[in-house]
Amino acid sequence: MKSGFLFALLLASSACAAEFDLLITNAQIADGSGAPLVHGSIAVKSGRVVAVGQVTGSADAVIDAGGKVAAPGFIDVHTHSEDICLIPAAENFLRMGVTTIITGNCGHSRTDVGKFFEEIEESKVALNVATLIGHGSVREQGMGGSFIRAPSGEQLATMKALVDQAMKDGAVGLSTGLIYVPGSFAKTDELIALAKVAAAHDGIYVSHMRYETVRIFEALDEIIRIAREAKVRAEVSHIKLSGPTAWGKAQEVLTVLDKARAAGLKITHDQYAYTASSTGLRQTLPDAALEGEHEDFVARISDPKQKAAIIAKMAEMRARQGRKDYSYAVIARCRADSSLNGKTIPEAAKMRRGSDALDDQIEVILDIEKQGGASAIFHGMTEEDLQIFLEHPLTMVASDGGPRRFGEDVPHPRSYGNNARVLGRYVRELKLLTLPEAIRRMTSLPAQTFHLKDRGMLKAGAHADIVIFDPEKVSDPSTFSDPHHYAEGFTHVIVNGGVTIRDSAFTEMRSGGPLRMGQ
CATH class of the missing domain: 3.20.20.140 (Metal-dependent hydrolases)
Structure with missing residues (x-):
């Protein structure tokens, strides 16, 4: 009697088990191939896409895309x-x-x-x-x-x-x-x-x-x-x-x-x-000035003859690029002085030396590198x-x-x-x-x-990396002067089947990991 009851319970449990872990419905699907979008659903099981198209079946979780685009x-x-x-x-x-x-x-x-x-x-x-x-x-x-x-x-x-x-x-x-x-x-x-x-x-x-x-x-x-x-x-x-x-x-x-x-x-x-690009401010300096250890650089700019040679090379670099000064460079992160962050090199020279003349711009660049360097944005x-x-x-x-x-x-x-x-x-x-x-x-x-392997496409067998967004609302409010704004229009982001962004909110799900060659 007891064994019969357990068997019936197992049958009932099996009958109620969902077919999919996740089902995304009512989506405009871009499969990643460049083909036109098609309306349909995407089913996910054990971190993989198992079906794409007109999918039916039960799921532990359902996301109604509301007609938004679903893409890899x-x-x-x-x-x-x-x-x-x-x-x-x-x-x-x-x-x-x-x-x-x-x-x-x-x-x-x-x-x-x-x-x-x-x-x-x-x-x-x-x-x-x-x-x-x-x-x-x-x-x-x-x-x-x-x-x-x-x-x-x-x-x-x-x-x-x-x-x-x-x-x-x-x-x-x-x-x-x-x-x-x-x-x-x-x-x-x-x-x-x-x-x-x-x-x-x-x-x-x-x-x-x-x-x-x-x-x-x-x-x-x-x-x-x-x-x-x-x-x-x-x-x-x-x-x-x-x-x-x-x-x-x-x-x-x-x-x-x-x-x-x-x-x-x-x-x-x-x-x-x-x-605009972004890299170390040291890229305004000739390579030879940076060879060796940091102490070697400091010694070079402390030697008037070597310093003059470095400044002459900087002039050659500006001439090749068609630059008159360093107004195209904006400090993103100065290790020694965060008050310079967001300032152009002429602005930094004015702050530090009271003048934005080219000679003062050069001195500020050399001084920043001497103090540990900075990253910069170059327009x-x-x-x-x-x-x-x-x-x-x-x-x-x-x-x-x-x-x-x-x-x-x-x-x-x-x-x-x-x-x-x-x-x-x-x-x-x-x-x-x-x-x-x-x-x-x-x-x-x-x-x-x-x-x-098995990335970049929405098809059966692919890893379930999926993004859902509204193409009419997607935007980038982050700017050069005010960069700390997240992109808008992305409502759901799924990594290996785990929902990391749900209804535009970060879920704290961390379902990523190392991706080795061939994986």
């Missing part, structure tokens, strides 16, 4: 998120629909990728995190503080071993930052040797190229040579033309890349939707070039941002609004891209380019 979670292929374990919620990314990020860009990364992934698991991040292995970080570890030279055979072997181990641990490729010390001192042969190691593991070579100025065609020749000789897929990071002397050459740049692709090379590129591109790059079918949308603590410093707004800006300004307002095509640039194209 956005994949941001260019971020600087080595500190993700300190800000594991990464709410600024989630609130603009990003469910997967790739860090380790521009040559800077954690060199122990295995340990990095362990820390990501322990901190329970809210989104998926993949990484590149950074050439600059590898070079620094392999060569010590002496950079203005080629590595010895032993040092190159050490660097190759570091790249090899990182790839074995799950890195998706090798990145370079060839405007940054120590990467700026590397010769092309060194880069080819290391790219071959990444290529042996099916990795990609991702490059912040040596020049994004009027000399960009030299840099393009280099990345094309590396792709050809290392037999590696290549990616141009944050494609742009920086400085007045380079403006207007966007179509020429794309023509060079298209010709390389026609010759059989696999080269793509990514872009953020702003006409150096044109809207016309940006739009030409954005229209190209192989341009992926990527922020070049990182996880942000709300209200801290005056960072570039791209970390809060990049994807929303594309959808609001360039799709809805300017109609530069169709909505399905813009979504493809944020989803399936990045997944295919970086070989992220």
